[in-house]
Amino acid sequence: MTGSKFLVGYGRQQFLLDCGLFQGLKELRLRNWAPPPLDVNRLNGIILTHAHIDHSGYLPRLVARGFHGPVYATAASCDLLKILLLDAAHLQEEEARYANKEGYSKHSPALPLYTIEDAERALHLLRPTKIGEEVQLGAGIWVGFSPVGHILGAAAVKVRCDMGGRTKHLVDSGDLGRYGRPILKDPEPVKKADWLMVESTYGDRHHPEHPEAELAKIINEVADRAGSLIIPSFAVGRTQELIYTIKKLEDENKIPALPVHLDSPMAINATEIYSNHPEEHSLDIQVLRKGARDPLRSRHFFIHRTQEESKSLNAINGPFILLSSSGMATGGRILHHLRQRLPDPKSTILFVGYQAEGTRGQHLQQGAQEVKMLGQMIPVRAKIRTIDGFSAHADQSEILRWLQGFEQPPQKTFVIHGEAQAANALAQAIRDRLQWNVEIPAFGAKCELS
Numbered sequence: 001m002t003g004s005k006f007l008v009g010y011g012r013q014q015f016l017l018d019c020g021l022f023q024g025l026k027e028l029r030l031r032n033w034a035p036p037p038l039d040v041n042r043l044n045g046i047i048l049t050h051a052h053i054d055h056s057g058y059l060p061r062l063v064a065r066g067f068h069g070p071v072y073a074t075a076a077s078c079d080l081l082k083i084l085l086l087d088a089a090h091l092q093e094e095e096a097r098y099a100n101k102e103g104y105s106k107h108s109p110a111l112p113l114y115t116i117e118d119a120e121r122a123l124h125l126l127r128p129t130k131i132g133e134e135v136q137l138g139a140g141i142w143v144g145f146s147p148v149g150h151i152l153g154a155a156a157v158k159v160r161c162d163m164g165g166r167t168k169h170l171v172d173s174g175d176l177g178r179y180g181r182p183i184l185k186d187p188e189p190v191k192k193a194d195w196l197m198v199e200s201t202y203g204d205r206h207h208p209e210h211p212e213a214e215l216a217k218i219i220n221e222v223a224d225r226a227g228s229l230i231i232p233s234f235a236v237g238r239t240q241e242l243i244y245t246i247k248k249l250e251d252e253n254k255i256p257a258l259p260v261h262l263d264s265p266m267a268i269n270a271t272e273i274y275s276n277h278p279e280e281h282s283l284d285i286q287v288l289r290k291g292a293r294d295p296l297r298s299r300h301f302f303i304h305r306t307q308e309e310s311k312s313l314n315a316i317n318g319p320f321i322l323l324s325s326s327g328m329a330t331g332g333r334i335l336h337h338l339r340q341r342l343p344d345p346k347s348t349i350l351f352v353g354y355q356a357e358g359t360r361g362q363h364l365q366q367g368a369q370e371v372k373m374l375g376q377m378i379p380v381r382a383k384i385r386t387i388d389g390f391s392a393h394a395d396q397s398e399i400l401r402w403l404q405g406f407e408q409p410p411q412k413t414f415v416i417h418g419e420a421q422a423a424n425a426l427a428q429a430i431r432d433r434l435q436w437n438v439e440i441p442a443f444g445a446k447c448e449l450s
Helices: 026-032 059-064 075-102 117-124 209-222 238-251 265-276 285-288 307-315 334-341 360-365 396-403 419-432
Strands: 006-008 013-020 046-049 072-074 126-131 135-137 141-146 155-163 165-171 196-201 228-232 259-263 298-302 322-325 347-351 370-375 376-379 383-385 412-418
Touching: 006 334, 013 155, 013 360, 046 238, 046 334, 059 075, 059 117, 072 075, 075 117, 075 265, 126 141, 165 396, 209 228, 209 347, 228 334, 238 265, 238 322, 238 334, 259 285, 259 307, 298 383, 307 334, 334 347, 334 370, 347 360, 360 370, 360 383, 396 419, 412 419
Parallel strands: 013 046, 046 072, 072 126, 165 196, 196 412, 228 322, 228 347, 259 298, 259 322, 347 383
Antiparallel strands: 006 013, 135 141, 141 155, 155 165, 370 376
16 A cells, blocks of 8 residues: 555666655655665656655655666646655655754664655656657557646546557556545546556445535534644645635535634645646636635634744643644654644544554554654543545445456456555455456566556
8 A cells, every 4th residue: 555666678778657755654665765676777767646655755765776767747737746746755854853852863973764865866857748649658559647636736547659550558546546536536447458557445335425524513512612623734735725625614604713823844845836737727827826815715724834933832731623734654754743732631632534554643543542653652532533435535336347348358457555455355346346357466566567
């Protein structure tokens, strides 16, 4: 479900589909530190489906190992990567610095996986690619992108190649988005694929239809007991939809207008990127640019860019709402807020996105009585709540809806990027509903497409 990377060989050429960082379980995270299982010098290029770190965050590490080829992504993804990769590198450096200061690392000194300098070098390799256009990767092979929602810039990758005088298509869905959600447009169908790779994050689930009502109920409970609502939220996509929804609930008088604090420089900067890519969403661009009745600002809205502004939140009392990243509580400023608020019975911690196996978010969802954070064991007395309906990932029915857009069944469909239960459930649903040839590849597996 994490660390997405697929090596594609075509003749003597090699390309990587996605270049993600492993997150969650320690055994997975250790893979980030191991030598890459490919020859960096033979790699002709990298193609990214979108900017999320589990699909892009290994890129600076690969650059540090010597990769210097082109990296293709949509224009919006390239803009987001300028924020996300630098932030990821900053977090790596900060966590290493903090571990050395507090002395809780097993390594002396603790080192970052990669540096800001590595991330900056990686950004120079980006090649923004317009939706609907094809780019020639090499002799006999081209790539294009098709929007799939999920986050700004997210797209399915369409690789077209010449095989013995016949045109063949390899498609990677990337992370599929939702239908009928605010802000982002619906996923666009892809018509042709000889071989298809489809994600399965929520391949075993169905999202509730009205998450707004559940969010309103939780906010009202927090207001009644003058508590704090702490939301670990992905900085791009999820945060914007949550603020949009909170503002909508305020305008409809379904919740009181509580102070809303956004403690994420990355999320703050993302609004400007939305303004620069109106082709990807349904927001009123003029309103966004002027800031008047901004749909991405609630009534009492406060932003916190600096560390000092972030630390000042420790002194405030409820009722209030705080959004901070990361969404799985794997790093970032949210760790400091959780360290302070988890022991408080008046606090509510709300998860609104997928929590990968082994993450702090998953441990809290599963009822952990204490969690390790910043070298300390923190007792959990806060209320832990989850709303699945705000997920940016398509559920099983939405994935099947997207698959039905193909004009004919692919020769083979590979179910990828999901935990075993979700992948198995989706694979069986595809067999039952569509009668397609489906395989779930194992880590490190190799398949010849012919």
